[in-house]
Amino acid sequence: MNTAATAAVASTRHDDILVVTIDNPPVNALGVDVRRGLLEAIEAADADPAVKAVVLLGAGRNFLGGADIREFGKPPQPPALPDVCNRIEAATKPVVAAIHGAALGGGLEVALGAHYRVALGSAKLGLPEVLLGLLPGAGGTQRTPRLIGAQAALELMLSGRHIGAKEAAKLGLVDRVAEGDDVLAAGLGYARELVASGAAPRRTSEGGALADRAATQTAIDAARAETAKKARGLFSPLKIVDAVQGALDLPFAEGLALERKLFIECLESPQRAGLVHAFFAEREAAKAPETRSAQPRAIASVGIIGGGTMGAGIAVAVLDAGLPVTMIERDDEALARGRANVEKVYDGLIAKGRIKPEAKDAIMARFNGSTSYDALSQVDLVIEAVFEDMAVKQAVFKELDRVCKPGAVLATNTSYLDIDQIAASISRPQDVIGLHFFSPANIMKLLEIVVPAKVSADVVATAFELAKKLKKTAVRAGVCDGFIGNRVLAVYGAAAQAIMEDGASPYQIDKAVRDFGYPMGPFQVSDLAGGDIGWATRKRRAATRDPNARYVQIPDRLCERGWFGQKTARGYYLYPEGARVGTPDPEVEAIIDAERQRAGITPRSFTDEEIVRRYLAAMINEGANVVHQKIALRPLDVDVTFVHGYGFPRYRGGPMHYADTVGLPKILADIQEFAKEDPLFWKPSPLLVDLVERGENFASLNK
Structure with missing residues (x-):
């Protein structure tokens, strides 16, 4: 077993298979060292007669997590990713991409440059460049439609969504899904099969999924019409459609040149700068000072006061995060309405085919209701979502002060009222925080975390941790009439x-x-x-x-x-x-x-x-x-x-x-x-x- 290594890419011989491991923590981003290492490894494999096949895989939790954000805004350093992908595809020996964790953006484009793809069940694949105002710029718009057809490729690129291994296999994006969690074994097993059968390199650029020209054109036209309607004002989505049109109309090399031209147009668009700013701003907003200085309290159960539109929406968001919910309403009739408001959301999802009835049953098994505040004696966090009136809210908090265990986080969903005044009305102001959800609370991404004067830092940290569990975008706000928004x-x-x-x-x-x-x-x-x-x-x-x-x-x-x-x-x-x-x-x-x-x-x-x-x-x-x-x-x-x-x-x-x-x-x-x-x-x-x-x-x- 011979080993050669660069800073971010190591090559190890397993008999006649060369295993190339990308190791660039934390997400195996495609920085310049990774690009250089991949290029060198493929060239070395081609030059070594003892190597019969190559396996590409990622160390840690991911295959390749896409572009290195540390390089954003800096002059590009060679080799460019399109050249790396082209060189992988041009290899004279079969190259297998063994995928676990994320293979996103440029990471998936590297896998598409390989000749064969095997994925573990943990794999998440996607081309999310559209979310940053870009398009896949390393062959993604040309290889993906040739592999899985224009309709599926366009849906993947225009949505920016991540798909799992099973869906990827169904689409033909990967060749097989391997059992277990040993990515090296999966890659080596597949490579050895290919060598034993005498399989040759199978280049994605030569894929025949666009052979039915009329059907492909129909799919592209439909995507263009839908995109023009849905992506109103957005620059990159229609450029993605143009690039896929190029995949149909042009030879592969000319299609790549068109993709590069369109990619640079997106890169230079003010929209790209706006979307990149939004991307980084969301990550920075989640880093409030208290999240650095304090550990969050454990949240294993949540109480919600009020079952109206807002209370029910918050309940759904919490249930979707896998947490049990206890809802409090003033009488049995109001509680039944609150439960019905929650069920209505899941019934709507069943009607649309998004979830199965048994999934709703499993979720609702975690939902409990009561007309007595005493039912909240053991919950870790309570969110009050009652009428926007100071006296009403203070009455609720007086009850919470009476029944909740020490250390329970007491949150108000007020949109305007003075949370300092609410906190001052009870004996534990250090536990009181604002969690301002936006309606409908189970859909809207924003959560204003409103920080009153006397709250403990660990309560603020807990609120940000909850936002993460609820898949919300959290923003820290101070107390004033209306907070930030x-x-x-x-x-x-x-x-x-x-x-x-x-x-x-x-x-x-x-x-x-x-x-x-x-x-x-x-x-x-x-x-x-x-x-x-x-x-x-x-x-x-x-x-x-x-x-x-x-x-x-x-x-x-x-x-x-x-x-x-x-x-x-x-x-x-x-x-x-x-x-x-x-x-x-x-x-x-x-x-x-x-x-x-x-x-x-x-x-x-x-x-x-x-x-x-x-x-x-x-x-x-x-x-x-x-x-x-x-x-x-x-x-x-x-x-x-x-x-x-x-x-x-x-x-x-x-x-x-x-x-x-x-x-x-x-x-x-x-x-x-x-x-x-x-x-x-x-x-x-x-x-x-x-x-x-x-x-x-x-x-x-x-x-």
Whole structure:
């Protein structure tokens, strides 16, 4: 047995099989040392007459985890990954990729360059480059359709999803799934079979899955039409479709050249920078100071107070994480409704074929309900999701203080209320934290972890650990009215109301915001959430509102008529016969006109660009205030909040990243211009002014 090694790639002879092991912790990313090592190993194998076949495998938990993020933004160092994949494929002896753990992005492209593929049950394969605004750039768009057909290849690349070994084998992406967890044995076993049978290299580039040209073209056309509709505004998805069209129309070498050209176009797109920022920001947001300084408490069971929409959604999220749930409601009837709300989610999944009825039964076996708080005496964490009223919440926490065991984490799902005040009302403020879920809580990814003054660091660490278990994107927020998201929302919502009162219709405003990349405009969102929620908040704040601040009364006029949005079949829009998409309402426009007259406003016209400038300037300015006041730790925390909780287009990175791309001097100039009309509302954030004066940007505060 002879061994040769580089820093990240080791070659070991097992009789006439050369085993090439990639060892680049933590995920075996495709750094320059790995690329060089793979190239050298294949060339050595080709040159050695004693070697009859090669096995590629990864040390540790993965095969190859894709591009090395440490190289992002740095000048590329040779060899380039496409050259490595091409050289593997050109090898004169059979090359087997033995896959366990992740084979993602460039990692899967290396495996596609190999001639044969065997996967363990633990394997996760995928081409997720689209999630970073890119396309597979090392032959993935050319080899994958030749191997598994255009339809399956496009679905894999356009979704960015990871698939398991069994699905990969069914698609033909791998040749076989090996039993057990010994990847070396699986690779050697397959290689020895190939040598014994005299098998030759089988090159993926010569795969015949595109032979039926008419069927392939139909699949590509269908993917193009669907992508144009679904990936509205996104750059890279249609480039992926173009690259697969090239796989059908062009010889392999020309297809690779087209893929490279399209890859570089994606690389140079601002969307790629926005998506990469979002990717890194999510990881940074999860690293709150408390997660570094304290160990989380153990969470093996969860109590939930309230079985309404929010409580049931949280219950589903917790059940999906494998934890038992005890739900508390005020009486048997309310508890039955709460249980029904939970079951309804799983019944919907059964109807769509996503889960089997027995899976629902297994999940619901972990669900218990009670009308007595005493049932929570042994749970590790309780999440309160009752009516948004301080007295009601304090009454709940008084009961929790009485029944919960020492060390239980007591969380409130409040959207606005002062958590310090809730914590101060009981004997254990150190155990109280805010867990602000977004509705529907089992689907929305964002979780604002709101940190009151007296909470223990280990409780904060526990909240972040819970977010991980629930597969949520967590952001640390300080205590203030609305925390990060709803506080900023109130300000840009007010800006939208002012634009409407000044002359733009709600329908034009919604369209301008959608065209910027949001899935919905602010008035559509209001109708979806329910206008009565905002109305209750405005009434709550009425006593403390600055009498000199502009207050647009149009939404109050709609609420006074009982027009709360989708649930009442009309709000800003009409929703006839339960329609989900509204149509403009002439009566609403008449109310707006009457309100303009009452307020003495002569309406003027706005371009869509002017609407978006004001809308975003208000958002960015308040985002800067939130960072300035340490409600958010960094600008990136504001970005993550808005990408995951408020529909900000991910490919723009978030409002603070977007402000950097526009240029902070331009944002500040806009605010100063708008301040001529309303200096109280358009007051520049001290942080924004300071950064412009110093020639810095928001990104400088993320470090």
